Amino acid sequence: MRVRIVGHAGECSFPFTESGPWLKFKKNLLKEEDCLVTSTFDQDIDLLICHGYSSAAIKEAKKSKLPKHKMILVLWEPPINNPKLHSDKYLSKFGFVYSPSTQWAKNHNALYFNWPIGKTTSENQSFSLGKRLINPVIIQGNKVNFFKGENYSLRRKVLFKSLQMRYPIMLYGHGWQRVSKTQALRAFINFISNPNNGLSLKSLVHFGEIYPNYMGTSNNKFTTLKNYKISIVIENHSSYISEKIFDSLNSGCITLYVGPDLTEYGLNRDMAFQVPANLDLILETVNHLQSLSEKELTEIKETQKYWLDMVKNDWNNEKVLANLALSIRKNIEHEN
Numbered sequence: 074m075r076v077r078i079v080g081h082a083g084e085c086s087f088p089f090t091e092s093g094p095w096l097k098f099k100k101n102l103l104k105e106e107d108c109l110v111t112s113t114f115d116q117d118i119d120l121l122i123c124h125g126y127s128s129a130a131i132k133e134a135k136k137s138k139l140p141k142h143k144m145i146l147v148l149w150e151p152p153i154n155n156p157k158l159h160s161d162k163y164l165s166k167f168g169f170v171y172s173p174s175t176q177w178a179k180n181h182n183a184l185y186f187n188w189p190i191g192k193t194t195s196e197n198q199s200f201s202l203g204k205r206l207i208n209p210v211i212i213q214g215n216k217v218n219f220f221k222g223e224n225y226s227l228r229r230k231v232l233f234k235s236l237q238m239r240y241p242i243m244l245y246g247h248g249w250q251r252v253s254k255t256q257a258l259r260a261f262i263n264f265i266s267n268p269n270n271g272l273s274l275k276s277l278v279h280f281g282e283i284y285p286n287y288m289g290t291s292n293n294k295f296t297t298l299k300n301y302k303i304s305i306v307i308e309n310h311s312s313y314i315s316e317k318i319f320d321s322l323n324s325g326c327i328t329l330y331v332g333p334d335l336t337e338y339g340l341n342r343d344m345a346f347q348v349p350a351n352l353d354l355i356l357e358t359v360n361h362l363q364s365l366s367e368k369e370l371t372e373i374k375e376t377q378k379y380w381l382d383m384v385k386n387d388w389n390n391e392k393v394l395a396n397l398a399l400s401i402r403k404n405i406e407h408e409n
Contacts, residue, residue, distance in 0.1 A: 074107045074119040077134075081149060083127040086111035094189060094390035101398035120405065123167075124149060126157050131166055142168035142408035145401055148177055151310035153220035156267040169404050171397065174313035175337050186397050187338070189390030190319040193381065202302050202325075202370055208240045208286075209329070209359050210301040212294050213317070215248035216309075217257045217280050219264035221271030224331065228307050229279035230352050236285070238356065240363060242305065244284050245291040298324030302370060303362050308332035311350055318345060319388065322381045327373050329358055339387075344380035 078087035086109075089095055102122075103109070110116050114129040121134045122145045134144055146167040151174070152159040159181070164170060170183035178185040211232065216225045235242040248256070257280070264272070291297040298304055304326035306317045311332050321328040322345065330345040346362070348355050362370070386392065 074104075075110050075117065076103065076107055076120045076122070077110045077116070077118045077130065079121070079123040079125060079127045079130045081125045083125045083130070085114050085127075085129070087124065094394045097391050097395040098398040101395050102402055119143065121145065122147065122401065126155060126163065131163075134166075140168070140408070141166075143405055144168055145405075146170045147397070148172040148174075148181070148183060151177075151312055152270060153218050153223045153310050156220070156263070156270050168408070169401070171400070174333075176312040176333065184400065186400075187388045187393050188313065188315050189393040190316045190385075190388045191390055193319065193323040193385045202327075202374060203367055205300055205302045206240075206243070207302055207363055209235070209242045209303040209305050210245070210298065210326070211242055211305050211307070212245045212291050212297060212320075213307065214246045215280075217260050217276060218309075219260055219273055219276045220267075221273050222310055222312070223273050223276060224307050224309055224311065224350060226273065226276050226278045226280070227331070227350055227352065229282075230275075231305070231307070231355050232284050232286075233279050233282070234352060234356060235359070238360065241286055242359075243301065244287045245289065245297055247290055249284060249287050250289075294320055295324050298326050301326060303327050303329065303359065305329045305355070305359070306331065306345075307350075314338050314340075319381070319385070321345075322377055325374060325378070327362060327370060328377060329355065329362070331355065340384060341380040343376050344384075345377060 079085065080087045089099055110118050114133045116133060118133060118137045120143045121130055121139060123130055124147045144167045148158060148170055150158055157163055164181055170181050171186055172178040172181065172183040173186055173188040175185055177183060211228065213228060218225050232242050232244060298321060304321040306321050306328060308315060308317065308331060314332055318328060318330050328345040330347050331350050335344055335347055336342055346358055348358050
């Protein structure tokens with residue numbers, strides 16, 4: 074079987090590396106007689122797996138007369154980032170759609186799988202809270218997005234409003250040191266091409282302003298996070314759980330989380346302080362945490378660590394991606 078695996082950006086060849094969790098995916102997907110098609114599109118293929126949007130891959134599959142059950146889509150991005158991926162026109166091409174979001178899975182009749190996370194270690198969690206800064210920390214990128222439901226502008230509002238606090242937020246990440254006019258233009262074109270997704274009227278708030286407590290990028294998020302008691306995680310869109318919350322918890326930080334309901338993903342509500350996407354409630358929670366004693370904070374940290382340890386194996390990237398490949402293989406063979 075000749076297998077085409079399209080990358081996240083629509084490239085014709087998925088960037089498998091010589092080691093890592095994606096090799097588990099590759100090993101479980103391909104049998105000895107199978108081969109990957111990695112040359113430019115317009116080849117003869119027997120199976121298509123798309124990790125992103127690619128009209129060229131669809132044309133290739135049509136030319137190869139692929140049955141629908143041998144066209145697979147893995148839906149990684151929220152609708153605010155790539156609305157074409159979530160369009161009925163594109164989704165209807167595929168016999169099976171997989172999604173790491175319970176919301177997307179429900180909307181598109183897709184098969185859910187956990188977002189793959191890296192290995193969690195007790196070493197990262199062991200640093201004493203007493204040696205850490207009371208300032209909260211955010212390690213996330215800065216982008217502009219004009220679609221309703223985006224949380225990029227919420228991050229900026231939280232950051233600048235925190236400057237009124239005694240211990241304001243410390244910031245690390247990409248895209249904060251200068252305005253990317255190209256990125257803003259692309260975001261605007263993306264919106265006007267898909268206006269039915271709704272407009273975020275406050276999407277440009279504080280965009281382009283220099284945040285005074287910006288500390289640059291982080292070469293190692295765990296090394297950075299271990300310096301702080303409290304970490305704030307705000308998902309790009311509150312419709313999926315990514316690796317961000319796990320990175321924060323794995324660093325032994327007391328984690329404040331803005332995203333979908335944790336319990337919808339089989340996670341305990343005490344795994345993090347879950348707060349709605351509301352500026353005042355986020356900062357009120359931070360103020361509450363900063364007022365607690367060292368003993369109280371340590372108890373919270375240990376509770377969050379306990380619930381992380383209970384679920385970390387089910388979200389481990391090697392296990393998740395290996396099972397994803399097995400499910401794809403099972404479904405295409407069942408339909409034969």
